[in-house]
Amino acid sequence: DADVTQTPRNRITKTGKRIMLECSQTKGHDRMYWYRQDPGLGLRLIYYSFDVKDINKGEISDGYSVSRQAQAKFSLSLESAIPNQTALYFCATSAGTSGRTDTQYFGPGTRLTVL
Amino acid sequence: KQEVTQIPAALSVPEGENLVLNCSFTDSAIYNLQWFRQDPGKGLTSLLLIQSSQREQTSGRLNASLDKSSGRSTLYIAASQPGDSATYLCAVGDNQGGKLIFGQGTELSVKP
Numbered sequence: 001d002a003d004v005t006q007t008p009r010n011r012i013t014k015t016g017k018r019i020m021l022e023c024s025q026t027k028g029h030d031r032m033y034w035y036r037q038d039p040g041l042g043l044r045l046i047y048y049s050f051d052v053k054d055i056n057k058g059e060i061s062d063g064y065s066v067s068r069q070a071q072a073k074f075s076l077s078l079e080s081a082i083p084n085q086t087a088l089y090f091c092a093t094s095a096g097t098s099g100r101t102d103t104q105y106f107g108p109g110t111r112l113t114v115l
Numbered sequence: 116k117q118e119v120t121q122i123p124a125a126l127s128v129p130e131g132e133n134l135v136l137n138c139s140f141t142d143s144a145i146y147n148l149q150w151f152r153q154d155p156g157k158g159l160t161s162l163l164l165i166q167s168s169q170r171e172q173t174s175g176r177l178n179a180s181l182d183k184s185s186g187r188s189t190l191y192i193a194a195s196q197p198g199d200s201a202t203y204l205c206a207v208g209d210n211q212g213g214k215l216i217f218g219q220g221t222e223l224s225v226k227p
Contacts, residue, residue, distance in 0.1 A: 004158075035217075042119075042204065042217040043159075058214070090158060103149065104215060106158035 003027045004107035006091050012113045019078040021110050023091030031096040032074040033104065034058075034066060036087040043090065049074055050096065081114040088112075117142045119207055121218035128195055129226050136190040136221045138205035143183045146208040149215065150179050150190050153202045162203075163190070195225045 004025045013019055023032065030051045035043040035058075045058030047066040055066060063085060067075045078085055091107040118141045128134050138148070147166045151159040163172045163179040165188070171180040178191040188205055202222045206215040 033215075040219060042219040043206075043215075044217070045214055048214065092159075103161045103164050104159075105161065106151075108158045109156075 002108070004091060004093055004105055006089075006107040006110050008110060009108065010111045012115065013081055014115050015082055017081050017114075019081050019112065021076045021089055021091075021112070023074045023076070023107055025072050025091075025093045025105075025107075027093055027095075027105060028071075029093040029095050029105075030071065031094045032068065033092040033094075034064075034074070034076045035090045035092065036060070036085075037090060037109075038087050046076065046089075078112075078114075081112075083114045086112060086114045117145075117207060117209065117216045119205060119216050119218040121203075121205060121221050123221060124219065125222040125224075127224040127226060130195060130197060132195050132225075133191070133193050134195055134223070136192070136203050136205075136223070138188040138190070138218055140186045140188075140207050140216075143186055144209075145183065148179075148181055148188050149206045149208065150177075150188075151204045151206065153204060153220070155201075159204065192223075195223075197225050197227050199223060200225050 007022045033048045034046040037043045049068045065077045089110045092104040094102045094104045096102050120139050149164045150162045153159045165172045165181045176193040181188045202220045204220040206217045
């Protein structure tokens with residue numbers, strides 16, 4: 001079984017709908033991340049969490065919210081989806097220790113299309 | 116603000132050729148640098164991680180180098196194979212800890 005899973009893998013929705021993307025991990029890592037990938041722009045960080053009680057905004061958090069339900073679960077919500085949120089969304093985890101970054105492990109991605 | 120650039124955006128080589136992928140970054144205050152591979156429709160797989168105090172890391176046919184002072188990293192792939200075809204991304208870890216800043220990637224095609 002994959003260490004980092006994302007559901008759904010594909011989603012098509014309409015403008016104005018609320019959408020939740022879910023991420024689960026079995027690696028026992030404290031740190032979890034949400035990125036979006038757009039063609040030609042690489043990956044950009046949306047939100048990150050260093051433990052269950054710690055949530056931080058990334059580079060492009062506007063229009064998104066997150067919930068860290070447990071060490072293993074980190075959800076990303078689009079409260080009112082808009083077409084320019086059409087993208088490939090990735091969840092990632094890392095062990096990490098205070099003040100350093102470690103190898104990040106990525107889920108397979110969720111392809112979201114907002115019509 | 117840290118910016119990461121990868122050149123070229125796309126590269127096509129014949130099988131067996133040695134090749135170099137380039138990554139540059141604007142702020143030398145990084146904690147580490149990672150190279151990832153991304154296959155179509157799949158997530159990213161970490162290839163190599165170089166700590167800021169290191170100059171290079173090797174894994175099989177892959178060798179990554181880091182020159183912090185000049186803001187450059189290279190990924191060297193020896194004896195390329197069609198199975199190496201993928202998009203390669205570099206990412207720098209910021210000095211605050213925990214965040215990666217990605218380049219746009221280099222799409223590699225190795226022709227049989």
